[in-house]
Amino acid sequence: MTEAEETPENASEAKPNQGTLILDATCTPADIRFPTDLGLLNEAREKLDEIIDILHEANVKKQRRPRTYRQxxxxxxxNVSKQKSPKKNQLRKAVKKQLQYARRNLKIVDQMLRESTDSINLLSKRQQKLITTIRMLLDQQARMYKTKIHRVxxxxxxxxxxxxxxxxxGKAGASVEFGAKVAISLENGYCRIEKLxxxxxxxxxxxxxxxxSYKSRNGCYPEAILADRIYRNRDNLAFCKKHGIRLSGPKLGRPVAKSLMKKAEKRIERQDAGERNAIEGKFGEGKRKYGLARIAAKLEETAESMIVL
Incomplete structure (x- = not known):
């Protein structure tokens, strides 16, 4: 095939690797209080009590308000939430009680809605959605309580x-965060969201x-990727080796002592660590100056828009 007959695809494949791509991920915490099983169940019970009040006011002359034992x-x-460090048995009993109270309230709400088909119109769309969410929450909490686990x-x-x-x-001071996880790439000072x-x-x-994505933008793969050790799995290493891309970090297997490393390897390791600081700086800039440290939006779509902006 002559140069004139060479297709753009073949030309892009022949283009040598250029540039550096930095990859990392972070969490953008939502503006919510720290959740606990006991606190969530108590809040669900209180919200269902409010819905019962609304439904009862419309039928106040027809029947007495159902008993919910709210006090x-x-x-x-x-009795439990005010304790500094309640025992496991106390906490488990308290969760069971709140679960029973909330289930009773949900059963009453369902019964009141069945008795009058127009009752659903008394509730706002937010309250109707809240009932669905509480139903899912109670199912999850009941499952975790029965199986004695804390994951679902x-x-x-x-x-x-x-x-x-x-x-x-798994970081100091914030082992668990609540929000969206964002994978970000940094290229020539510009950040791009790879996954949200x-x-x-x-x-x-x-x-x-x-x-x-890098290849589609630039017509070639990067010469090097600077990323955490978590990126160095077998599939990624095989892909990088196939396309001649250097992936920063130590080799898989038993770690090599610093004294046995070559001077060139030490120099590259220090250089990679220094260049990787750029993406950590972008995380700090976004969280300190642009509000990524606490996403105040309530709706999923609005929160995603704030993160992207």
Missing amino acids: KARKDYL EDRIVNLYQPHVRPIVR SWDPFNEANTLIESLE
């Missing part, structure tokens, strides 16, 4: 933001897709 439930909640898929941590999920970070998700994900799985 007793509040007292049971405060799509766990609800806030009644008004059911899309928010716990993100385990409210569910936890392994950022290493975004590396190949990020490289393909």
Whole structure:
């Protein structure tokens, strides 16, 4: 094939690797209080009590208000929540009580809605959505209580933001954060969001897709990728080796002592660590100056817009 017959695709494949791509991920915490099982159940019970009041006011002449034991439930909640460090048995009993109170209230709400088909119109769309969220919350809490575990898929941590999920970070001072996880790439000083998700994900799985996006923008792969050790899995290393891309970090397997490393390897390691600081600086800039440290938006779409902006 002559140069004139060479296709653009072949030309792009022949183009040598150029540039450096820095990859990392962070969490953008939502503006919610720290969730606890006991606190969520108590809040759900109180919100259902308010809905019962609204539905009862419309039928105040027809029947008496159903008994919900709100004062007793509040007292049971405060007896444990005010303790500095309640015992596990006390906490488990308190969760069971609040779960029973909330289930009773939900059963009453369902019964009142069945008795009058027009009752649903007395509730706002937000309250109708809240009932659905509380129903899911009670199912999750009952499942965790029976199985004595503290993990469940799509766990609800806030009644008004059911899309928010716990993100385990494992960092000092914030082992778990609640918000969206964002995988970011940095190229020539410009940040791009490679993936945004409210569910936890392994950022290493975004590396190949990020490289393909880089190639579509620049016509070639980067010469080097600067990233955490988590990105150095076998699939990513094999992909980088196939396309002649250097992925920063130590080799897989047993770590090599510093004294046995060559001077060139030490120099490259120090240089990579210094250049990787740029993306940490971008995280700090976004969280300190542009509000990424606390996303105040309540709706999922609005929160994502704030993160992207």
